[in-house]
Amino acid sequence: MVNFLGNFFGNILGMTPSKPHIVILGAGFGGLFAARAMAHLDARITLVDRHNYHLFQPLLYQVATAGLPPSDISWPVRSILSQQRNVSVLMDEITGVDTTRRQVLLRSSNPEHVHLEYDYLVVATGSRHSYFGHDEWQTAAPGLKSVDDATLIRRRILLAFERAEMLDNDSAATAEREKLLRFIIVGGGPTGVELAGTIAELARHTLAADFRRIDPRNARVSLIEAGDRILPAFQPVSSTYAEKALQKLGVEVLTGVRVTNCDADGVAVDSAAGPQRIAAATVIWAAGVKASPVGRWLNVETDRAGRIPVASDLSVKGLERVFVIGDAATVLDTDGKPVPGIAPAAKQQGRYVGELITASILQQPAPPAFVYRHAGNLATIGRKSAVIEFPGLRLSGRLAWWIWGIAHIYFLLGVPSPLVISFRWLWEYLTYGRGARLITGVEEAD
Amino acid sequence: MVNFLGNFFGNILGMTPSKPHIVILGAGFGGLFAARAMAHLDARITLVDRHNYHLFQPLLYQVATAGLPPSDISWPVRSILSQQRNVSVLMDEITGVDTTRRQVLLRSSNPEHVHLEYDYLVVATGSRHSYFGHDEWQTAAPGLKSVDDATLIRRRILLAFERAEMLDNDSAATAEREKLLRFIIVGGGPTGVELAGTIAELARHTLAADFRRIDPRNARVSLIEAGDRILPAFQPVSSTYAEKALQKLGVEVLTGVRVTNCDADGVAVDSAAGPQRIAAATVIWAAGVKASPVGRWLNVETDRAGRIPVASDLSVKGLERVFVIGDAATVLDTDGKPVPGIAPAAKQQGRYVGELITASILQQPAPPAFVYRHAGNLATIGRKSAVIEFPGLRLSGRLAWWIWGIAHIYFLLGVPSPLVISFRWLWEYLTYGRGARLITGVEEAD
Numbered sequence: 001m002v003n004f005l006g007n008f009f010g011n012i013l014g015m016t017p018s019k020p021h022i023v024i025l026g027a028g029f030g031g032l033f034a035a036r037a038m039a040h041l042d043a044r045i046t047l048v049d050r051h052n053y054h055l056f057q058p059l060l061y062q063v064a065t066a067g068l069p070p071s072d073i074s075w076p077v078r079s080i081l082s083q084q085r086n087v088s089v090l091m092d093e094i095t096g097v098d099t100t101r102r103q104v105l106l107r108s109s110n111p112e113h114v115h116l117e118y119d120y121l122v123v124a125t126g127s128r129h130s131y132f133g134h135d136e137w138q139t140a141a142p143g144l145k146s147v148d149d150a151t152l153i154r155r156r157i158l159l160a161f162e163r164a165e166m167l168d169n170d171s172a173a174t175a176e177r178e179k180l181l182r183f184i185i186v187g188g189g190p191t192g193v194e195l196a197g198t199i200a201e202l203a204r205h206t207l208a209a210d211f212r213r214i215d216p217r218n219a220r221v222s223l224i225e226a227g228d229r230i231l232p233a234f235q236p237v238s239s240t241y242a243e244k245a246l247q248k249l250g251v252e253v254l255t256g257v258r259v260t261n262c263d264a265d266g267v268a269v270d271s272a273a274g275p276q277r278i279a280a281a282t283v284i285w286a287a288g289v290k291a292s293p294v295g296r297w298l299n300v301e302t303d304r305a306g307r308i309p310v311a312s313d314l315s316v317k318g319l320e321r322v323f324v325i326g327d328a329a330t331v332l333d334t335d336g337k338p339v340p341g342i343a344p345a346a347k348q349q350g351r352y353v354g355e356l357i358t359a360s361i362l363q364q365p366a367p368p369a370f371v372y373r374h375a376g377n378l379a380t381i382g383r384k385s386a387v388i389e390f391p392g393l394r395l396s397g398r399l400a401w402w403i404w405g406i407a408h409i410y411f412l413l414g415v416p417s418p419l420v421i422s423f424r425w426l427w428e429y430l431t432y433g434r435g436a437r438l439i440t441g442v443e444e445a446d
Numbered sequence: 447m448v449n450f451l452g453n454f455f456g457n458i459l460g461m462t463p464s465k466p467h468i469v470i471l472g473a474g475f476g477g478l479f480a481a482r483a484m485a486h487l488d489a490r491i492t493l494v495d496r497h498n499y500h501l502f503q504p505l506l507y508q509v510a511t512a513g514l515p516p517s518d519i520s521w522p523v524r525s526i527l528s529q530q531r532n533v534s535v536l537m538d539e540i541t542g543v544d545t546t547r548r549q550v551l552l553r554s555s556n557p558e559h560v561h562l563e564y565d566y567l568v569v570a571t572g573s574r575h576s577y578f579g580h581d582e583w584q585t586a587a588p589g590l591k592s593v594d595d596a597t598l599i600r601r602r603i604l605l606a607f608e609r610a611e612m613l614d615n616d617s618a619a620t621a622e623r624e625k626l627l628r629f630i631i632v633g634g635g636p637t638g639v640e641l642a643g644t645i646a647e648l649a650r651h652t653l654a655a656d657f658r659r660i661d662p663r664n665a666r667v668s669l670i671e672a673g674d675r676i677l678p679a680f681q682p683v684s685s686t687y688a689e690k691a692l693q694k695l696g697v698e699v700l701t702g703v704r705v706t707n708c709d710a711d712g713v714a715v716d717s718a719a720g721p722q723r724i725a726a727a728t729v730i731w732a733a734g735v736k737a738s739p740v741g742r743w744l745n746v747e748t749d750r751a752g753r754i755p756v757a758s759d760l761s762v763k764g765l766e767r768v769f770v771i772g773d774a775a776t777v778l779d780t781d782g783k784p785v786p787g788i789a790p791a792a793k794q795q796g797r798y799v800g801e802l803i804t805a806s807i808l809q810q811p812a813p814p815a816f817v818y819r820h821a822g823n824l825a826t827i828g829r830k831s832a833v834i835e836f837p838g839l840r841l842s843g844r845l846a847w848w849i850w851g852i853a854h855i856y857f858l859l860g861v862p863s864p865l866v867i868s869f870r871w872l873w874e875y876l877t878y879g880r881g882a883r884l885i886t887g888v889e890e891a892d
Contacts, residue, residue, distance in 0.1 A: 051885065052604060052608060052883070052884070052885045053883070053884050053885070069515035069516065069517040069518070070515065070884055070886065071515040071883075071884050072515070074884055075883075076656070076883045076884075078653075078656035078657065079656055079883070082655040082656045083655070087658075088658040088659070089611075089656075089658075090611070090612065091608040091611075091612070091885075092612065108612050147884065147886055148886055151886070158498060162498060162537040165535075165536070165537075166536065166537070166538065166554050206525075207524075209528040209529070210522070210524035210525055210528045210535075211524065212533075212534040212535075213534070437498070437499070437517075437521075437522045437525070438498070438499055438516055438517050438520055438522075438593065439497065439498045439499070439537075440516065440593055440594055440597070
């Protein structure tokens with residue numbers, strides 16, 4: 001309201017007219033859908049992300065396992081929003097928020113920090129993987145959240161096979177060879193399940209004929225889950241199905257096993273059977289996430305995972321016109337349970353906040369409290385199987401895989417070149433090929 | 447012959463039977479075609495490359511300008527050769543060759559160097575860009591030879607626009623904005639021409655609607671050539687055509703201009719008009735190449751560009767059963783002129799050496815001296831024009847562009863997924879999109 005009078009008088013007085021300014025932090029599903037929901041609003045919207053692209057995270061495991069090139073699942077934010085003239089995109093890193101002065105602080109390439117003033121702020125900066133207080137495990141066990149994470153994991157997986165092939169063919173190298181051909185995925189959620197299934201297929205099918213000294217089919221893939229079943233967010237019958245399907249692909253599923261250490265030589269675990277070490281050159285972390293540092297930026301309390309508990313209109317208590325959505329927020333559903341940290345939830349929240357801000361600016365009544373509509377749970381196991389739980393429908397097996405595929409192509413509509421990616425999938429499905437098996441870049445440790 | 451008797455007696459005496467061992471260094475066009483030419487030979491072939499992929503270099507400029515993802519033009523060497531059972535692929539770096547003991551020294555990940563003994567050696571390690579004694583220019587003006595080069599250049603081009611957009615909109619930032627929106631390509635050969643044309647199109651079409659504070663169409667692209675015309679390997683009429691076509695795309699073509707320095711602020715040049723500085727944030731080096739360190743490895747004399755002059759059977763004088771092909775060699779054509787450093791020449795030389803080694807092993811008469819068959823010169827200028835010089839046929843304009851495209855799709859047959867790449871091209875041609883506009887990785891300087 002203050003802002004509105006400001007605009008009003010500003011215009012009357014011939015001062016620089018200033019439309020209300022909405023700053024959105026993060027160009028993931030939440031931020032993008034918030035921006036799109038305000039497409040027809042007479043306002044200035046600034047969308048800030050430290051990357052120049054929007055990433056379709058549900059398929060990131062395909063990049064990490066050399067199935068898709070990064071650019072098939074990530075598109076420049078600018079080109080997605082180029083027709084929406086009320087949006088400016090800024091590629092920059094957020095260093096803090098001054099909620100008193102209503103400014104976002106950015107680490108710009110300029111010598112001084114750029115201060116971005118806002119009338120409304122939408123924080124949708126997502127999450128990173130969490131090592132539960134053991135950040136030192138990161139180097140040995142990278143997580144999968146960004147394109148650079150995915151190409152790092154891809155490089156490690158492919159290099160492990162290359163290095164095993166380099167070894168002398170004698171028994172002295174047996175231990176080293178086994179270590180190189182051992183792949184450990186920590187965490188039995190959908191990402192862990194999808195990674196494990198795809199790596200097993202990579203070894204058993206795609207790479208099978210490519211080596212001369214080693215047999216990639218001897219690679220061992222282990223999926224470690226601390227709880228008593230994988231896919232804990234699914235119904236137990238789906239967990240059982242997924243476990244069997246993974247075992248059929250050659251994946252060793254270890255439930256009730258807790259990782260107590262990760263280093264360059266593998267992992268240390270603990271379970272009912274007692275502590276144990278597993279030697280492995282490649283360890284991937286899919287066990288937990290924590291929010292981006294939103295609590296520090298906004299100077300408000302967070303929960304244990306760094307998320308900000310928000311009110312039923314996704315606003316932050318004590319701050320005016322500040323909203324947190326997606327993986328950066330803890331949103332409680334009408335039944336009091338937290339809304340899951342998945343793409344459809346972030347999209348719904350983004351759209352809701354966009355509508356709420358629109359109503360506020362147009363001085364219309366605010367929409368009722370946010371209600372989450374759960375669309376379902378999906379996870380694929382290799383290229384032949386999937387588990388799907390829609391409300392009232394549970395499916396597993398080959399049909400579920402095809403529904404998963406069609407659903408994702410449908411999600412991809414609205415992004416650039418969905419046809420190219422569909423075509424590539426079909427091609428790779430038919431040929432069992434994995435077209436993006438490049439080892440690029442270098443690591444310190446290499 | 448010694449080897450043959452060795453094999454023969456080895457077999458008779460029940461010792462480990464050892465087939466003749468051919469080591470090929472480099473999995474470019476030369477090395478790959480050499481390996482393929484020996485597909486039916488009863489021998490062991492080891493192909494060594496420091497990357498795990500074969501790169502289709504003629505399209506690398508498309509990766510650098512965000513048109514194609516790297517994996518569309520590079521395929522795992524292993525999968526290309528997986529059906530050829532007499533080939534082992536080793537991903538490793540060459541550190542030297544002991545021509546007395548007939549061993550290749552490799553920097554393997556093992557603590558000790560691996561020594562690879564050979565009966566025949568084919569060196570096809572190609573070239574890198576050359577700064578004519580000014581290697582310190584490399585950081586400021588990267589060249590375009592590898593996938594990592596291409597993604598580095600892509601990042602710099604895209605970041606330049608992002609940073610220009612970050613600047614304040616006032617006149618104080620004008621010089622900085624102009625510097626960020628200035629792109630300099632040094633060297634007027636086909637790579638320089640293709641880069642300049644594509645960057646100009648990127649700015650004028652693809653990015654035109656994506657920014658709010660800057661107008662990408664104001665970007666200036668300059669192609670600097672020391673000689674008196676661009677495309678010096680072509681006929682003068684083609685050079686003139688290419689220059690006009692580039693100018694129509696908005697490229698400034700500077701001929702007779704010599705670069706005397708490259709640094710983070712741009713380039714210093716000299717010409718008939720006297721010395722001058724051009725401020726530019728992005729400089730790309732396409733001016734010269736030098737061979738990989740073959741002279742040092744083999745301990746033989748090279749020419750000024752580091753290439754080894756080879757005999758008419760592509761062997762190295764004074765060394766037995768050692769061949770150098772492609773960009774690492776200076777091969778004289780029947781008319782005494784050097785064979786050009788282009789893909790078809792490397793392929794022909796690879797095939798020739800493969801046949802020669804086959805004849806030697808089978809104790810058949812050696813093939814006559816290598817004769818180069820020149821297929822033609824091709825260069826594209828953006829997406830609408832090209833110049834083509836086939837023997838007896840010179841073409842320019844739109845038809846030439848389509849012939850160039852069809853020729854390249856034809857060259858791509860025999861590699862994995864030619865259909866995917868054709869489909870993608872068609873899509874991008876129709877939509878003017880550039881689908882691989884990702885800024886990935888980080889640079890020290892960022």
